[in-house]
Amino acid sequence: MRLAFIMSELGSGLRRNLTMVISVILVTFVSLTFVGAAGLLQMQIGQLKGFWYDKVQVTIYLCTDIPANSNCVSGPVTPDQKATIEGMLESPAVKPYIENWTFETQEEALAHFREQFANSPMVDSVEAGNLPSSFRIKLDDPEKYQIINETFSATPGVDSVVDQRKVLEKLFSWMNIATYVAMGVAGLMIICAALLIATTIRLSAQSRMREIDIMRLVGASKTVIQLPFVLEGVIAATIGALLASGAVWSIVVFFMGGYLADANTGTPFISAREALVIYPVLILLGVVLAGVASAVSLRKNLKV
Template sequence: MRISTIKYFLNDAFKSLWRNRTISLASVATVTATLFIFGVFLLAGLNIGKGVEDVESKVEMRIYLNEDITIDQKNALEKQLREEPGIKGLEFETKEQALENFKKELKGKEYLLESYEGKANPLPTSYIVKLTEPQFAEVITEKYAKAPGVEDIGNDQDLINQISSIANTVKWVGAAIFVVLIAVSLFLIGNTIKITVFSRRREVGIMKFVGATDWFIRWPFVIEGIVIGIVGAIVSTVILYFAYKYLYLNVTSALITSQLIAPSYVYTTMLWEFILSGILIGTAGSIISLRKFLVV
């Protein structure tokens, strides 16, 4: 393709965008809204997914022991646990240690536990079991729940399941909304191109009559759709970046242990994904709307 031809396509596309600027702006706004809402759900899904991974990496179980457990039972249980696949760490915690750790969690309200010192300590002796993968929790619970000397078993599996369920819901809702908004974007971009083509239908007919190929006629309109898509992608990325940065700074200042994805992810990764999506939406809208006008 010659440079002069490319210049012709570009000039024609930008002239058309300016002539139909009201509808073009509406199309840009729709693409912006589509990608922005998708970006909100994407960031929510990524942060929830990261939270799930963080919880899973720290997942642990507690095997609470009976008061009357014998030394032989304790030693046999510990030996079995250390040989159990899926366990990466095992720590024995006495009643006294459990009480001290509980005090640390209260942070300044330790006086609430003063009456539980010594023989009044209600906390059980236990093994703290750290797992390589969360799915081992159910297996170990079933295997050791009725083992000699074991009173009860506690784990974080329910919490992990709830967080995973929320993450999946966010992903599916985000995907559904994205599909609906893509359809709206295609409709608006398609209408923009249709209006342009309709106003130039005689010119298109003449070009077809003198032997111009479909793609020679189609390219300016495709470029028009691509420009709408790219502008919408850039605008949505800018809005999403500043909105997410504001949220990120507020959350991280309030929660010391927060592990949210950094705002830089929006312009280092999502920008290019949005631009590609915008180009695809714009190109598809243009090609679909031109079909019947190129049939002579």
């Protein structure tokens, strides 16, 4: 009997406040979509870090005709200086930190440059002599870059020592900023959703004050009176959370797994299966948000 009464009151409330319920659904949908997008971005950052950090190299650029520092004042790197650097790479003090290394000539550097900048008008103006030869080093542990830097930065014939990881860290820092912005917008939208849910439930309760008074007189408990109103907010927010989950799934499958994956074939993107962890979080967040907002609104505005 009580369940039938609660369901009847719930259906009546949803019909009477259909416009407000739709508003709650839409606001919850937008806010939780931002939350889901921020979660996706953070997961993608983690996956890219694991992928690229395993591939990053330390590059030792050798001197060219144009001196860039005191190591290069005597001119381009000499065969003896190059041999000395190779010996240092194979020395017991350095070799344990290195997984492998290769040497790139100026001609090979020019070929790579032309491949990377094939569509640039400057590609024909660059010659092999403008580009430095280099040693490309893959470390066992990328965190040990400083050892290589300290060992080779002052060596004659070395122009500079560059850690590619630092370039990636700048990119990842910008991606982290984007995540924080998305989370900030999501937080504001969640606050808006909570206020809208609270307002909707309060108006729904006030529009049925006569029915509530009758229920008090016949001895209905506080839980029985308030539960239909709470369920209104929970149902609306759950629908919004389900729509947000669908939007996040679409982003993963069609945008990240489709458009971005096709345009960046060498880059790994998170799959729909990996993103499954986000969907229950969004639904749970929607239910908790609606339940708390509804309960607080009823406690403050509906004295039972």
